[in-house]
Amino acid sequence: MTEKQGIQGGQGGQDVQGEQDVQDRPDRQDVQGRPAAEDTRDTRAQITGTGETCGTPQAQITGEGGEPQTQSPRSMRDVEEAYSLDLEGAGAILFDKDGTLLDFTAMWGFWTDRALKLFRTLLAERGLALREAGLPQIWGTTHDEEGKTIDYDRRGPLAMGTVDEMHAVLAWHGYRAGLSWAEAKLLVRRCAEQADAAMEAERPAQLLPGVRKFLDRCRELNVPMGVVTADETDSALRHLEWLGIADYFDIVIGTDLARRGKPFPDLCLLACERLGVPPERVVVIGDTDGDIEMARAAGAALKIGIGEAGTLKLADVTVPSFERLLGSAVRR
Structure with missing residues (x-):
């Protein structure tokens, strides 16, 4: 990992910035790695890319000349953006299993x-x-x-x-x-x-297109990775082994390890605790509302949906596949 701790967009056409709720947690660090109290700006996770985007009522799309263009969540969900994802700035990436890594x-x-x-x-x-x-x-x-x-x-x-x-x-x-x-x-x-x-x-498990290449890219950048799943832990580990990808992940957290499963934040928070990474530096990737709501409730920096545009209203960005996401991931 480099010293840079931000999670931000690369050289795509526009930035979509989703505000994180940090007012009631002043001891948190923002996604740039600085104490929130030392930064006069809103704490935000930045993404730029091609896909469906959405955010909070305060979210902004940066237009030509760098001028912010405030848009409502609804209008942002309806906009197709050009974005790039800076993986190197992530403290960790957490993946859902079924429907995200493997063909559901x-x-x-x-x-x-x-x-x-x-x-x-x-x-x-x-x-x-x-x-x-x-x-x-x-x-x-x-x-x-x-x-x-x-x-x-x-x-x-x-x-x-x-x-x-x-x-x-x-x-x-x-x-x-x-x-x-x-x-x-x-x-x-x-x-x-x-x-x-x-x-x-x-053993009918099948990897979704682009997954292994995306995991390889994350490994090259030394980004810690974990799986958080509604499945039970032993079952999840077995499925990952069938697919030959178990070794990519530092942790696998099944619903049996937490008091509450998705959409509650427990699985995400437990994963962050075991990885030693605060939630506001974590990217969560999933294919259901349960994944995205879990990430939101935990205070994750970035919530990426895998699926069709319009299906995951709480995601910061939705892409159809890891192949598309891989094309947007840039090394700084």
């Missing part, structure tokens, strides 16, 4: 199909059934004509829930179908265990 549908679509198929079979053996039309509403999934999971709701339980929450949702549907609550929980656990075993045998 390939992994959890596989698991969902096997868990639901067995659950429906067990219900049928008891003269009960789940409505076919109601399957997408269980965990927030989209299915093809053959019932295979082909997509998921980024706001839904499958995308944002913990393992225990997933079990509880399916158990509730079993109860509604006619099972006792006790039997529903037992059957769900059985289905989940068999789906886990099938996933262990098949």
